[in-house]
Amino acid sequence: MEVLETGVLSGFRGVAGSDFFGGPQVKSFEQEWSDFVGSNHAVGFNSLTSGLFAMVGAAGVGPGDEVIVSPYTMSASATCVLAYGAIPVFADIDPQTYCLDPGSIRRRISERTKAIIVVHLFGSPAPMDDIMDLAREHDLIVIEDAAQAPGGLYQGQHVGTIGHMGGFSLNYHKTIHSGEGGIIVTDDDNLAIRLQLIRNHGEVVVDEMNIQEIGNLFGGNTRMTEIQAAIGRQQLHKLDFLTKTRINLARVLDEGLEDVPGITPQIVNPEDKHVYYFYPMHFDEEVWELSRDTFVRASQAEGIEMRQGYVRPIYWEPLYQRRVAFAGGNFPFDLIDPMPEYPRGLCPVTEEAHENSLIFGKFCRWPLTSDHALQVLEVVRKVWDHRGELRNIKF
Numbered sequence: 001m002e003v004l005e006t007g008v009l010s011g012f013r014g015v016a017g018s019d020f021f022g023g024p025q026v027k028s029f030e031q032e033w034s035d036f037v038g039s040n041h042a043v044g045f046n047s048l049t050s051g052l053f054a055m056v057g058a059a060g061v062g063p064g065d066e067v068i069v070s071p072y073t074m075s076a077s078a079t080c081v082l083a084y085g086a087i088p089v090f091a092d093i094d095p096q097t098y099c100l101d102p103g104s105i106r107r108r109i110s111e112r113t114k115a116i117i118v119v120h121l122f123g124s125p126a127p128m129d130d131i132m133d134l135a136r137e138h139d140l141i142v143i144e145d146a147a148q149a150p151g152g153l154y155q156g157q158h159v160g161t162i163g164h165m166g167g168f169s170l171n172y173h174k175t176i177h178s179g180e181g182g183i184i185v186t187d188d189d190n191l192a193i194r195l196q197l198i199r200n201h202g203e204v205v206v207d208e209m210n211i212q213e214i215g216n217l218f219g220g221n222t223r224m225t226e227i228q229a230a231i232g233r234q235q236l237h238k239l240d241f242l243t244k245t246r247i248n249l250a251r252v253l254d255e256g257l258e259d260v261p262g263i264t265p266q267i268v269n270p271e272d273k274h275v276y277y278f279y280p281m282h283f284d285e286e287v288w289e290l291s292r293d294t295f296v297r298a299s300q301a302e303g304i305e306m307r308q309g310y311v312r313p314i315y316w317e318p319l320y321q322r323r324v325a326f327a328g329g330n331f332p333f334d335l336i337d338p339m340p341e342y343p344r345g346l347c348p349v350t351e352e353a354h355e356n357s358l359i360f361g362k363f364c365r366w367p368l369t370s371d372h373a374l375q376v377l378e379v380v381r382k383v384w385d386h387r388g389e390l391r392n393i394k395f
C-alpha cells in the first residue's frame with residue numbers, strides 16, 4: 001500500500017545517476033537479501049530467467065564458448081547460454097542429489113569451456129566443493145541457479161553465494177514470491193556492475209559513469225518494479241517459517257517411506273540444508289512389479305497428486321534436436337566443427353531419473369500438516385497392498 005500511495009511503481013531510469021539502480025524498495029530489498037545470504041551485492045530482476053541471461057553476459061561468455069549445464073532442470077537454466085551465441089554442453093546428474101555430477105562435468109570440459117551453470121534442483125544443494133575445485137583448475141566461472149533453493153545451505157553456506165554469481169527465482173510457484181521476480185547475488189564488484197548494466201540499458205551510461213572499460217555490454221529492460229520489491233521484502237520474512245514447514249513434512253514422509261519397498265527418498269548430506277521445493281523419490285518398477293504410470297494413476301484415484309519425473313531431459317527438446325535457436329541456420333551450434341550432437345543416451349542418469357522418479361509437489365508445503373503427510377503415506381501403502389489387482393486394471 002505504501003508503494004501504491006507514492007504512485008512510483010518503478011524507480012528505474014535508464015540514465016546515469018542513482019535512479020539507474022532502481023527505486024527505494026528495490027534498493028532495500030537488495031540490501032536485505034544480501035544481508036540474508038551474506039553476499040556483498042544483490043541485484044533484483046523481473047525474473048530469474050532474465051537474471052540467468054544477465055549472469056551469462058556478466059561472465060563474459062561469447063560466441064563459440066561452451067558452458068556446461070544440467071539437462072534436468074527448467075529449460076532457462078541451459079538455454080540462457082544461447083543468448084550470447086555460446087553452446088550448452090550437457091553434463092549428467094548425480095542420482096542422489098539430482099544436481100550436476102562433478103565427474104561428468106570433468107569429462108565435458110574442453111578448451112572452449114568458459115563457465116558452469118549449477119542448479120540446486122528441488123532445493124537440494126549441489127556438491128559445490130568439487131565443482132569449485134574443477135572451476136579453479138580450469139579457470140571457469142561458476143553460476144549457481146538457486147531458483148528453487150532460497151535458504152538452502154551447502155555445508156553451512158547459503159547456496160547461490162559459493163560460485164561467482166547465484167540467482168533465486170521469485171515466481172509465483174516458489175517458496176516465496178513476488179508474482180514474478182528474480183534476485184542475483186555476488187561478492188564481486190565488477191560482476192555486480194555488469195549485472196546492473198545488463199539489467200538497464202547499460203550501453204547508454206558507461207561514458208557518464210566513467211566505466212568504459214566494462215562497457216562492452218548491451219543492456220535490456222529486465223528491471224524489478226517497486227511493487228515486486230515491496231512484496232519480496234515482506235515475503236522474505238516468511239521464508240524461514242515456510243521452509244521449516246517443508247522440511248518437517250519431508251521428515252514425516254522420509255520416516256514413513258522407510259518401510260515401503262521400492263520407493264527411495266532422496267538421501268541428504270547431514271551437513272547440508274535441503275529446502276524441498278519438491279520432494280523427489282525413486283520408484284523401482286521391478287520391486288513393485290507395477291509400472292510407475294499405474295502407481296501414479298492409482299495414487300491419483302485416491303486423491304494424491306504426484307508427478308512422474310520432473311521434466312524430460314532438456315536436450316530432447318526440438319531446439320537441441322534440430323539445433324535451431326535463431327532464424328537463419330544453426331547458429332551458434334555451427335560455430336563448432338563438427339556441430340555438437342544431443343543424442344539419446346547422452347546423459348543416462350538423467351534419462352533414468354526421468355523414467356523412474358516420482359515427485360511430490362503439493363504434499364510438501366504449507367498449509368499442509370503432518371496429518372496430510374500421514375494420509376499420503378497411507379495411500380502409498382494401500383497402493384502397495386493392492387498392487388496385485390492393479391496390474392490387471394486398465395486405466
Ligand SMILES: Cc1ncc(COP(=O)(O)O)c(C=O)c1O
Binds near residue numbers: 050121147148
Ligand atoms: C531451476 C530453475 N531455474 C530457473 C527458473 C526461472 O525462473 P523464473 O520463472 O523466475 O524466470 C526456474 C523457474 O521455474 C527454475 O525452477
